[in-house]
Amino acid sequence: MATLCYSREMNEIFLSPYNAKNAEEKIYKMWEDSGFFNPDVAMDKKVIDSTSTPFTIVMPPPNANGDLHAGHALFITLEDIMTRFKRMQGFKTLWIPGADHAGFETQVVYEKKLEKEGRSRFGMDPDVLYKEILNFTLENKKNMESQVRSLGASCDWSREKFTLDPDVVRKTQETFVRMWDEGIVYRGKRTINWCSKHQTSLSEVETESIEEVTPFYYFKYGPFEIGTVRPETKFGDKYVVMHPDDKRYADYKHGDKLTVEWINGPIEATIIKDPVVDMEFGTGVMTITPWHSQVDFELAQKHNLDVEQIIDFRGKLMPIAGEFNGMNIKDARPKIVDKLKEKGLLIKVDDTYKNVIKRCYKCNSIIEPQIKDQWFVKMEPLAKMAIESVDKGEIKFIPENYEKIFRYWMNNTIDWNISRQIVWGIPIPAWFKDGESVASIIEPLGGGWTRDTDTFDTWFSSGQWPLMVTDFPNGKDFNNYYPTDVMETGHDLIFKWVPRMVIFGLYLTGKAPFHTVYLHGLVNDAQGKKMSKSKGNVISPLTLTDKYGTDSLRMALIIGNTPGTDLALQETKVKGYKLFGNKLWNITRFVLENTQNFDGKEVPLEGSDEFYIQELNELVENVTREMNDFKFHLAGEKLYHYVWHTFADKIIEESKEKLKSDKPEVVASAQYTLRHSLETSLKLLHPFMPFITEEIWTHIKKEDENMLMVTKWPQK
């Protein structure tokens, strides 16, 4: 028979303050050894009813290329709170961890490392480079995993997946081939975003559009005046475009040819009339450079115009530039302007012109639009499915306003370039021969095919992540846990990742991969400024957990932090929750010292005890409701308040008198109230502060009780 009998020895640990460092590693090991992170084990050991409803979260796989940052700590805490809450409520709870090879991101990190060592990826054997990055990534993966553990994540490590696991690679390639077979993927020669430094194309989300003040030059072009910010692209400009309704140029007819003096001598120009020209802008006349501008390229296709490359893929001018051949565009620009000025073709320069320039989101290089054969995904039909799913209410967003942003993006899709000219990624299974392109895992019949050397955009595979980790299409987990429940991730991924997961889920299975998208904000520094290495204001979560314990950081990240809103992480706040942990620790000490002979059985409540038990019931009800509504900031704050200002300040203070009473029923009632309040508080706090609550629990639980992590969530 299980009885409570608190001995002196058991209390001794509570005589000194809570030592997070000593407790955390031991507690995490106990959890992991129990196997309860894995719902199958929990069911086998009868901790969870095998008929219960599943609750699944897929962890956004952290990049295996460095240390965890504060944002990771936030998402791990949020997802762990959801997971622990549902697990205690008896759901068949599964949180699946992962690690991301993070294609371009990691390659950039590794290239920086090479640079420091005086090496370069260019000229390296691709296989050697790949192996080096793989080793680097696998080493970092271990580091990342141990940091995720240290934050208390109760995820099922037995199911962990890496985005380069062989089955992930194979399935990603199969999806590509299927999309090709079904006409969703095509090979196209189109304008792409080219980073001349990284020597790869990039998708729209991998570029940043930055507004800059750039000199705007007006040049004389025959009888016309044209404006440009990019004189260096103008060598091949032999089409001059104006609006068909523009009366100023009514004398010129579409197709008219005239000879004009230009940079390197006379050039034959052709008049093109097209309504794409804005008559209000500048002089209403423009020349075009189809190879290096998407608008111009579309115009060229429409009118079947010549398309000529001016700038090569290293960002240098080509032979068409004549004397400027081989020059870097940055150096060439002023020289070209000088030459035009000497020739009397420069009319004026506007130094106040604001222009939006696309840059590489990693190295800040100017993105050069180039024409290149790449693999594209047709976005429109896929986006349509995603919008329909949201229309039907199959996917909800927290906070709600992100639904609008999601819809906006889905309604304005551009076909997705999934080819990357880097080695670090999943190879695109495609073959070329005599201008023909075929998607196929194995070489097509006939022989003589050349394999595509490009790799996939990392989002092409991570977009399928919920399917990969549940072992789509026939795995046991896929049947049991797909669709998953909540996708919790940063609001910055509302474009990059969330839509792609929705699209792939719907495309491959007909079902959205999750019903709730919870988006957290960025974690900023104490002043609310974005953390960055260059500003030197980066706060490492590991430094804070070292100093104050993991539970304290978790509380500081959750309380007062509403979904979608950025958070200013202040060390004093973390410190404050360390004090709270200590408070809880000392409450336990008091309760233990004063309930030594108490058997734990329910007794009739005397005096204010009834009121306090009632208040506790209301707390349980409120906290449970708020947790169900994803309002963890409110639930956490209520718990903090209850424990400190009701439990400690009132229940304990008043109990001091009651415990001295000579009426045994008054003493018993007070003891029951103390013990019940403590146990309930620990259970409610466990998802937020798993370590300290579990540590206390091991000292107060009955012999036949299991660890707190799998103890039943309190009910009113």
Add this chain to the structure above:
RNA sequence: GCGCGGUUAGCUCAGUUGGUAGAGCAACCCGUUUACACCGGGUAGGUCACAGGUUCGAGUCCUGUAUCGCGCACCA
């Protein structure tokens, strides 16, 4: 240019369906007679950005303005 969000106490932020404004930290005063000084008790501090409107009643709903932040964007 278009879109989204914020503007509440010195600082960082909460405030669920409209009902006389809250927390933490900081400040000030008092207190170490045993759970905790990693503490307790108390004090002070806000025309809820501004202007209108709806309402018996608005921090909360509507309109507009200002301002900060973020996102998107093929005007050469």
